[in-house]
Amino acid sequence: MKHIKGCGLGLRTEFLDDIHFDQKSFSPSWWEVTPENWINMPVWYREKFDQIAEHTPFVAHGVSLSLGSNKKPKKKYLQELKTFLDTYNIKYYSEHISYSSYNNIQAHELLPVPLTNKMINLMSDNIKYVEDFLGRNISIENATYYHSEPSSLSESDFINELLHKSGAKLLLDVNNVYVNSINHSYNAKKFIKSLDLDKVSYIHVAGHYFDDEVQMLIDSHGTKVNYDTWELLKYTLNKIDVSPMIERDNNIPTLKVIKKEYDKMQKIYDKRVTHG
Amino acid sequence: MDERKIQKSFIDQIKGKKKIQKKSIAVYKYLVHHAFSDVIINAYPEFYEIIQKKKLHKEFDKSLYKFMQTKAYSPYIWEMPNEYRKFLKKSNFFKKLKFLNNLLHFEYTELFIFMQKEIKQKKHSFKMSKQYTISKNITLHKYNYDIVNKSFEKKEPFYILGYFDKELNEVVYRALNKLLFLFLKFIDKKETLKVNLRLFLKKHNISYKDYAKGFEQALEELNSKKVLI
Numbered sequence: 001m002k003h004i005k006g007c008g009l010g011l012r013t014e015f016l017d018d019i020h021f022d023q024k025s026f027s028p029s030w031w032e033v034t035p036e037n038w039i040n041m042p043v044w045y046r047e048k049f050d051q052i053a054e055h056t057p058f059v060a061h062g063v064s065l066s067l068g069s070n071k072k073p074k075k076k077y078l079q080e081l082k083t084f085l086d087t088y089n090i091k092y093y094s095e096h097i098s099y100s101s102y103n104n105i106q107a108h109e110l111l112p113v114p115l116t117n118k119m120i121n122l123m124s125d126n127i128k129y130v131e132d133f134l135g136r137n138i139s140i141e142n143a144t145y146y147h148s149e150p151s152s153l154s155e156s157d158f159i160n161e162l163l164h165k166s167g168a169k170l171l172l173d174v175n176n177v178y179v180n181s182i183n184h185s186y187n188a189k190k191f192i193k194s195l196d197l198d199k200v201s202y203i204h205v206a207g208h209y210f211d212d213e214v215q216m217l218i219d220s221h222g223t224k225v226n227y228d229t230w231e232l233l234k235y236t237l238n239k240i241d242v243s244p245m246i247e248r249d250n251n252i253p254t255l256k257v258i259k260k261e262y263d264k265m266q267k268i269y270d271k272r273v274t275h276g
Numbered sequence: 277m278d279e280r281k282i283q284k285s286f287i288d289q290i291k292g293k294k295k296i297q298k299k300s301i302a303v304y305k306y307l308v309h310h311a312f313s314d315v316i317i318n319a320y321p322e323f324y325e326i327i328q329k330k331k332l333h334k335e336f337d338k339s340l341y342k343f344m345q346t347k348a349y350s351p352y353i354w355e356m357p358n359e360y361r362k363f364l365k366k367s368n369f370f371k372k373l374k375f376l377n378n379l380l381h382f383e384y385t386e387l388f389i390f391m392q393k394e395i396k397q398k399k400h401s402f403k404m405s406k407q408y409t410i411s412k413n414i415t416l417h418k419y420n421y422d423i424v425n426k427s428f429e430k431k432e433p434f435y436i437l438g439y440f441d442k443e444l445n446e447v448v449y450r451a452l453n454k455l456l457f458l459f460l461k462f463i464d465k466k467e468t469l470k471v472n473l474r475l476f477l478k479k480h481n482i483s484y485k486d487y488a489k490g491f492e493q494a495l496e497e498l499n500s501k502k503v504l505i
Binding site for chain 1: 285291299301303304315346347351353354366393396
């Protein structure tokens with residue numbers, strides 16, 4: 001991700017009508033797209049999507065490969081994914097440290113993996129299989145988890161060893177770190193410090209909320225980015241020179257509204273670049 | 277430690293196959309159920325209105341969990357409603373709703389048509405002496421009820437064509453007469469339309485002379501809408 005510079009934003013269909021290509025119009029430095037949402041896009045989105053791809057670089061972030069699954073990702077889907085990445089000249093692809101299907105049956109949710117050496121081996125095999133197929137080095141994202149499966153390793157040891165063994169890069173989601181740190185009572189900054197930061201490709205930030213019923217923070221991607229997540233982003237950007245981006249998947253505001261958040265992120269990023 | 281057993285047990289709990297053992301697992305059960313029900317309800321608004329009217333929430337939930345456990349294969353969310361329809365077709369969750377498969381099939385066609393890639397082709401004048409085929413982007417189906425008007429009282433055949441109309445920027449449904457419907461299904465792309473029509477009318481003992489003009493007009497219009505390509 002050394003070639004991607006500046007700040008990114010998740011591309012959502014809700015933004016399409018407000019994206020223009022004159023100099024006065026807002027555009028992030030790059031867009032992050034979720035292939036599952038765009039591989040089979042509705043007819044009226046395709047033309048605009050193609051225009052955007054011509055003007056602004058794309059980075060892809062998948063949700064359904066299920067790298068922690070007992071089955072390898074299906075070739076049919078991988079081929080569709082590769083075609084999509086090649087068509088739009090997307091060099092960077094990321095997925096999650098989780099699984100979302102078991103025995104090829106989907107859960108459509110990112111589920112927590114047991115943090116064990118056996119799981120590292122399984123995930124490394126799956127990552128290498130995907131990388132060979134796609135012809136790309138991929139990044140893997142630290143996920144939120146609301147339940148801890150029986151484990152023999154700490155989360156940071158698991159992530160570092162998985163990065164080492166698989167050769168993948170880390171997509172560091174600082175909002176996920178914050179949410180997990182509160183839900184599982186650990187120090188977020190210490191956690192980030194314990195990760196192999198040289199391997200970070202880029203950073204995610206997103207919004208979360210506190211759920212009264214389950215008494216936990218929920219990583220909803222449906223609200224503004226919270227103060228604590230911004231603080232953690234500042235902390236992280238003072239340690240590593242990588243690009244951040246905002247993910248928003250629910251309660252999606254207008255592009256004009258999310259631009260305010262983007263500008264905030266840009267200021268943090270610029271400050272880091274100037275003084276870092 | 278058997279990771280597979282751990283994962284299987286977790287999946288069984290969040291998909292309602294096993295009793296939830298921890299409160300933290302219940303969060304996932306809620307999230308997964310919400311992800312599925314949200315997609316199904318949005319794809320099938322008419323179906324869900326019936327669920328609400330007839331108070332079939334329990335059956336709906338049971339069917340959803342069974343579907344999640346067994347038949348949700350596609351990584352694409354938009355394909356999930358059709359997988360659910362196929363699953364319901366072979367199950368007994370809504371025995372009294374005889375029209376259910378017809379309704380779900382019809383409601384899904386809108387999503388199906390939306391998701392198709394546009395077929396770009398140069399404009400040519402329509403000629404019966406050329407070869408044509410039916411576009412893969414359309415739906416052409418015989419329903420047993422007046423599905424467009426959501427009338428399920430009387431069982432009778434309705435032949436419905438669905439396609440994306442670029443000028444209107446929306447999915448359009450048209451009721452066809454049986455003969456035109458059968459002819460569209462009959463078309464062999466290796467033959468010209470004229471040959472196809474002659475063979476078809478002969479098969480149905482219908483005079484070519486009397487019907488050719490009417491067919492030609494209808495087919496030309498379908499060609500302009502990219503139904504016949």
